[in-house]
Amino acid sequence: MKKLRSGLQRNLEINAGSTADIAFLLLIFFLVTTTIFSEKGIVVKLPSWESAAAPAAQNPVFNIRLNGGNELFVQDRRIFSNELKKSVEDFIAPSANGLIKPKKAIILIQTDRKSKYSAYLNIYNEIKAAYNQVWNRLALEKYGLTYDKLPELKQRQIRSDMPQIIQEKEPTDFAFSE
Numbered sequence: 001m002k003k004l005r006s007g008l009q010r011n012l013e014i015n016a017g018s019t020a021d022i023a024f025l026l027l028i029f030f031l032v033t034t035t036i037f038s039e040k041g042i043v044v045k046l047p048s049w050e051s052a053a054a055p056a057a058q059n060p061v062f063n064i065r066l067n068g069g070n071e072l073f074v075q076d077r078r079i080f081s082n083e084l085k086k087s088v089e090d091f092i093a094p095s096a097n098g099l100i101k102p103k104k105a106i107i108l109i110q111t112d113r114k115s116k117y118s119a120y121l122n123i124y125n126e127i128k129a130a131y132n133q134v135w136n137r138l139a140l141e142k143y144g145l146t147y148d149k150l151p152e153l154k155q156r157q158i159r160s161d162m163p164q165i166i167q168e169k170e171p172t173d174f175a176f177s178e
Contacts, residue, residue: 042124059104062091064123068114068173072123081122088130092162093137110169124166131164138162 064084065073072079074087092105107127111120132147135158139147143154150158 042121059106060091061106061108062088064107064109064127066109066111066115066119066123068112070115070119072119081119081126084123084126085130085133088127089133092130093134105165107164107166108169109166111171113171113173115171127166128164131162134162135159 063073063075065076067073072081072084074084079087088107092107109120109123109127135155136147138158138161139145139150139154142158143150147155147158
């Protein structure tokens with residue numbers, strides 16, 4: 001402590017008693033106000049437990065398999081990934097003769113444990129692109145607008161007319177040869 005001329009002593013220390021309280025308040029403030037982004041992944045609506053066991057026999061099933069060498073097989077026939085979108089479109093689109101009912105069409109994906117995740121994502125993106133193309137075509141036929149320009153209620157109507165049903169089987173160890 002330093003003695004002043006007038007004989008009074010002055011305390012030159014800083015009172016740090018409330019500094020910890022302020023630090024905790026700031027910490028709580030930043031924890032509450034900060035948004036933490038987490039990767040969401042692929043949003044998939046899981047089927048109900050009863051229908052998860054196996055697709056019904058009367059429903060048309062479009063089998064897609066990806067083996068350990070990242071080779072793509074559709075209905076046990078090898079195709080290239082650039083052909084997948086067109087194949088899915090042909091399968092899910094309403095046919096003129098009415099043989100395939102779109103509400104019952106199921107896309108079934110099975111991968112090998114050794115296949116690459118990027119190849120799986122490519123398959124999933126091609127399926128989504130095919131559904132978007134068919135939904136767009138239906139929107140143009142019904143409403144004269146593209147699917148993304150429709151109001152939410154009409155988009156829901158199109159999706160209920162042509163629901164996206166994608167099921168995934170447990171990854172296995174398999175190999176296909178032509």
